[in-house]
Amino acid sequence: MTDVVEFRNRLTTIWKDANSQVETNAVVESTAKGVIIKNHNITVDEHLIPCRTYVPEIESELGETPGETFPLLFWLYGGGSLDDNDGMLRSIAVDLRITCVSVDYRKAPENPFPAAINDAYAGLKWVLSNAEGISVDILKGILVGGFSAGGNLTAVITSHNAYPDEYGDNCGMVDAYLGGNPENGYNPEFSPLLSSFEGLPAAYIQNAGGDPLRDEGFLYGKLLKQAGVTTKVDV
Template sequence: MSQYVHLSNPDPEWAAVSAHIPIAKPIVSIEAYREEIMAARARRKANTVPEQSATEGLKVIEKTIQVENGEIRVRAYIPDAQDHETDGFPLILWTFGGGESISGFVLGSIDDEDVLLRNLSVNSRIVCATGDYRKAPEHPFPAAVNDTCATLKWALNNSSDFSINISKGFIVGGVSAGGNLAAVLAQRGLKDPDLKGKITGQLLVMPTVVSPHAYPEKFKSELLSFDKDENNKMLPKGHCEKFLEAYHGSNNAPNLEVSPLLAESFEGLPPAYIQVCGVDLLRDEAFLYERLLREAGVSTKLDVYPGLPHGFHIIFKDFKATKKQREDFVKGLDWLLHRSD
């Protein structure tokens, strides 16, 4: 039994809502799933008051850049400098995880994170860069990793134009699949000559860090949450398996850039702030990743949301825990930027 199983006892707000959510149907095909999700998003949007987003006090730059065998949209959010900010801002590369569908690697776009990044840029005084990495199965691994890395280098190569000063901080972050890509980039940063010694922090929100097909034997007794609830209503096991299959195909050979938890060593990685949900197939791997980082001498900070499902803060914006998650997010970023203890 997982040592964290007690965290799956439902939060009262989640219990009240989940009782009315049907168990998700199996995914027949990624294409059909996309159509279904986009239709559901349109219905939600028509019946939801839009969140307020910063429209003043920042500049937004969008470009199309060339990547291997294609092109992607990239975007930078740059706060207007005040008198005391003439020496530039820290940078965060933020990677989306699938939007409201919680289906990273196969769905989602930079538009899903527009409100978050506008507000984060203005309120936290930071340049936010993001890229529309190409999706599986049309563009399987390593397209998403390489596209995200290309976005990161685009921001760095334009640092003077974007008022970026990485001596103030250079963070890689993301949610769910985006958290996976951020963790992979943090590890790439130890070897890539363009990134070596530059990344100062990683912000991982409910990340996936190891494929269930690649669990190390010595940790299998700790990695139980993926099989705990096959009918998880926010991220069902069957759906997660479909997303991963689309991403890396039927090749289940362990790969460090699919499963960053498999690294031989974590020494030298930048500090990590990690958020974990209690009712989440990915729960145990996130806890294990934080522990392995900490044991390797990496500074870590962890916030846990007992009784809440994967991505709850994206769908259930009125939950009390969502307010806490957002406050914790800002505090975690401040911690990575050495703005707080």
């Protein structure tokens, strides 16, 4: 027990020293010039998500600010951090010529899972929908990143677009076919992809290029080949 107490005390000291250094660095970095900082509020499900943008400031010889656009860094800071990475983002925006956006997502325990994920994803969608207004050109590149808990959120929200929201429109058709029993969806006779492919005869699969289920046809062919079945797939 004494060892545990000693370890926790030592860990607390290290944590306080580290955050003190981070705060000191943030004060120094926050003096970076050449960046336009604005605060925004994103409305999602009747609550506001604070958001801050860091846009590089470019002035012409005439003293005017041209309408230049930049790549995007969408940043999610660590959920347990005392620092919101403000100083770091100021420096990144200036040094790398990139628009940075930071979202102040809700945190546990006051707001348990999946509040943080929902806020982070809503923030990213807002940024992409308002790219022009924050001097972002998505064709120049999009980076999504984070620190600690923010890194975990990054891994989660970057997988969301693999399953776009509009796919939910097709759920009614699938539910009707399943007869109201979701367990039927795991029946190999409902989806041949769940079957055993050992010993099946040779197969020829022709996929329509514009068919929404095209990729399932590719996967079916791949699974057949992996099982040693002679298979040809055309599009």
